[in-house]
Amino acid sequence: xxxxxxxxxxxxxxxxxxxxxxxxxxxxxxxxxxxxxxxxxxxxxxxxxxxxxxxxxxxxxxx
Amino acid sequence: xxxxxxxxxxxxxxxxxxxxxxxxxxxxxxxxxxxxxxxxxxxxxxxxxxxxxxxxxxxxxxxxxxxxxxxxxxxxxxxxxxxxxxxxxxxxxxxxxxxxxxxxxxxxxxxxxxxxxxxxxxxxxxxxxxxxxxxxxxxxxxxxxxxxxxxxxxxxxxxxxxxxxxxxxxxxxxxxxxxxxxxxxxxxxxxxxxxxxxxxxxxxxxxxxxxxxxxxx
Amino acid sequence: xxxxxxxxxxxxxxxxxxxxxxxxxxxxxxxxxxxxxxxxxxxxxxxxxxxxxxxxxxxxxxxxxxxxxxxxxxxxxxxxxxxxxxxxxxxxxxxxxxxxxxxxxxxxxxxxxxxxxxxxxxxxxxxxxxxxxxxxxxxxxxxxxxxxxxxxxxxxxxxxxxxxxxxxxxxxxxxxxxxxxxxxxxxxxxxxxxxxxxxxxxxxxxxxxxxxxxxxxxxxxxxxxxxxxxxxxxxxxxxxxxxxxxxxxxxxxxxxxxxxxxxxxxxxxxxxxxxxxx
Numbered sequence: 001x002x003x004x005x006x007x008x009x010x011x012x013x014x015x016x017x018x019x020x021x022x023x024x025x026x027x028x029x030x031x032x033x034x035x036x037x038x039x040x041x042x043x044x045x046x047x048x049x050x051x052x053x054x055x056x057x058x059x060x061x062x063x
Numbered sequence: 064x065x066x067x068x069x070x071x072x073x074x075x076x077x078x079x080x081x082x083x084x085x086x087x088x089x090x091x092x093x094x095x096x097x098x099x100x101x102x103x104x105x106x107x108x109x110x111x112x113x114x115x116x117x118x119x120x121x122x123x124x125x126x127x128x129x130x131x132x133x134x135x136x137x138x139x140x141x142x143x144x145x146x147x148x149x150x151x152x153x154x155x156x157x158x159x160x161x162x163x164x165x166x167x168x169x170x171x172x173x174x175x176x177x178x179x180x181x182x183x184x185x186x187x188x189x190x191x192x193x194x195x196x197x198x199x200x201x202x203x204x205x206x207x208x209x210x211x212x213x214x215x216x217x218x219x220x221x222x223x224x225x226x227x228x229x230x231x232x233x234x235x236x237x238x239x240x241x242x243x244x245x246x247x248x249x250x251x252x253x254x255x256x257x258x259x260x261x262x263x264x265x266x267x268x269x270x271x272x273x274x275x276x277x278x279x280x
Numbered sequence: 281x282x283x284x285x286x287x288x289x290x291x292x293x294x295x296x297x298x299x300x301x302x303x304x305x306x307x308x309x310x311x312x313x314x315x316x317x318x319x320x321x322x323x324x325x326x327x328x329x330x331x332x333x334x335x336x337x338x339x340x341x342x343x344x345x346x347x348x349x350x351x352x353x354x355x356x357x358x359x360x361x362x363x364x365x366x367x368x369x370x371x372x373x374x375x376x377x378x379x380x381x382x383x384x385x386x387x388x389x390x391x392x393x394x395x396x397x398x399x400x401x402x403x404x405x406x407x408x409x410x411x412x413x414x415x416x417x418x419x420x421x422x423x424x425x426x427x428x429x430x431x432x433x434x435x436x437x438x439x440x441x442x443x444x445x446x447x448x449x450x451x452x453x454x455x456x457x458x459x460x461x462x463x464x465x466x467x468x469x470x471x472x473x474x475x476x477x478x479x480x481x482x483x484x485x486x487x488x489x490x491x492x493x494x495x496x497x498x499x500x501x502x503x504x505x506x507x508x509x510x511x512x513x514x515x516x517x518x519x520x521x522x523x524x525x526x527x528x529x530x531x532x533x534x535x536x537x538x539x540x541x542x543x544x545x546x547x548x549x550x551x552x553x554x555x556x557x558x
Contacts, residue, residue, distance in 0.1 A: 010349035060266070061259060063216075141480040148482065149466065229445075229466035229477070239467060242383050242449035245410050 069249045073240045080236035081257050087154045087232060088219045088261075094158040095218065096211075099165030104195065106170050117166070124163035129224050132156040137228045153225035153232070161218045165211055172207030173199055205276050212269030219261055233257055322519065323526040326395050332368055334361040335380035335394035339472040341495030342550050343400050346379075353377050356491075356550040357398040360417060360517075363542060367533050381470045382449035386410055389520055396530070397518035400492060402451045412523060413516035414530040419555075420489035421509025422452050425478070425496055432485055434507025435459065445474045445483035452488045455511050471496070478503070489513045491551070 043055045070077065105117030124132060133156030136147055147155065176199050184194035226234030237254035241247050326332055336357050337344030344355040362372035378394050385397045389411060400420075403413045426432050438444065440462030446453045448467040457463050466483055468474040475496055478486045486493070490509050497503050517534075519526050537543040547555045 014348040060263075137482070138476065138480045141482070146481045227469060227473075229468060229482075235467075238383065238448050238469075242467075245386050247387050 064248065065252050066246055066249045069240065069244055069246055070253050073236075073244075076236040076240060077233070077253060077257065079231060080233035080254075081261075083150060083225070083231045084219075084222050084233040084257075085261070087150065087157065087225060087230070088222050090154050091157040091161060091218055091222070092215055094154075095160075095162035095165055095214075098158065098162035099169055100200075102162060102166035103169035103173065106166065107173055109191070121163045121166055124160055125167065129156065129160050129221055130227065132160045133224055133228060149228035149230040150225060150232075153222075153228050153230040157218060157221055157224065161214055161221070164214050164217075168210040168214065169203065169207050171210075172203035172205075175206050176202045208276055209269070209273050212265075212272065216262055216265055216269070219265060220258065223258075321525070322395055322523045323529055326368065326526075330369065331374045331376055332361065332365045333376045333378060333393075333395045334364075335385050335388055335397045335399055336361060336377050337381070337399045337471075338379040339381075339470050340400060340492050341499055342491060343495065344377075345495070356418070356546060357400065359546045359549070360537075361398050363537055363546070364530070364533055367536070382447050383469065385449075385518070389518060395519070396526075400489060400515060401518050402489070402513040403516040404451055407518070410521065411518040412521050412527050413518055414527060415534050416514040416516055417534055418491070418515040420491045420513040420515060422455055422487060422511040422513055423490040423493055423509045424506045425486040425488075425493040425503055426484065426506045427478075428502055428504050430484065430506065432506055435510050436507075438463070438485065440464075442485060443483040445478055445486045446488060447471055447474050450488055451513065452511075456487050459510065475499075494551075 040055050040059060044052050102117045102120055105113040133153050136152035136155045140147060181194055181199050184198040222232060223234035225232035226238060233254055237250055241250040244250060338346040338353055342355055343357045344353055346353045361375055365375040366372040380388055380399050385399055388394050389397055438460050440460055444465045446465040446467050447470060453465050468477060471492060474486055477483060493505050517530055544554060
């Protein structure tokens, strides 16, 4: 196994599993953040008395 | 819920962390801005080889994770014999990474300036460099300030990457305080507090800057 | 208009800060009152669940290392966990291993993600305030790891300017900083990262328990231990504070393991020699 070092079949398989997880995470995050972002954006600009400001505070803090 | 003695007992650690975060952010900020301008000019210069270098630089550093860019300096350079410690590697990585975003923002700004401006400047006898410096770049900067301020805000938050390579920044000391006191909530609550102290003024300042630029039109 | 919005946000921010300040120093009071009721607590939970969930290292050769090829975690700590699962359920596969690092293990124990920590964890007075320990199940000592041929031959060669690497949350940090006044250890997230940094030349010496260092020399023979051990690091299994029934069960298990000779064979399998007389 050490002959090929990081490029050995075992390690490549390991890396590919990680790659798969990265793709899956990215897809999940893109979809969910888009939906959540639209929701929060609308909430903020609908100017509901306390909710909008709370959402605004969270958004400003996290970003 | 939050134990304030954790802050008072460990204030020297937090202070050193804040100091290094501010230092790294400032250094990376100035460096990435300068580098960003250079690479942007490369990309739009009429010299083909510079275009290619600029494009390769931007595409490479914008599309890999910040941690990998930092590892390039932290683990990669030592292979060539150059060992930079965590702080320097982290700051350099942060600088190079952010500069690619800034280069793109500046390039978009320059290309948004009506082509007539550059043509008129060249026609008036200015060299390419003079045209850029006195006519095109000042107008481009106005368009480019909002995205650049946004990138600087990201830079301050991204500086937390130093925590992973023992860069002695705020996040690093947050981890250490957490490890020493076992009070996860409090240690990181203070870390967040200090990051907010750094980012909120920055974001307020950038918003007032944008407003002032919009007015002067 | 903008001023009104900033005013509104500031008001909410101020209110939140006041609430946080008021909550301060409530400490862990609310957490413990629930546990006090059921002393059988975690032990009966484990038995009901039918599976032991143990926090182990995935990055430490000889004690807990995940083999990238097979995906299996192997090591001394793992074998101890398997033996415990066998005692609990008669089947050593009724075991779930979760990865922990020196930094994450206590939070994960306290929020219930794992039933116990079997992860090269040294018993210290300070940690006893946070968790309960079993009897000692391994005796290690702190030592130094250097590149072969390094001028550092032992603790006496370490000055406050030496670049020393360690892992966040490990007892070895405080120990060496106490022994070498003025020293600041560069701390990394886990042992693999610290070892990678050492190999890249980011430091001259890595310090932690000799057992862990020994595993690193197996991974890269260019590195060797320097000097004698300079502290005692007795390992214990950590469990949630107040779970007396569980602690007693585990101590009985360890006593059985030692008297049956199984402990010696596990020890020899990983460390390569018989354990010193207890």
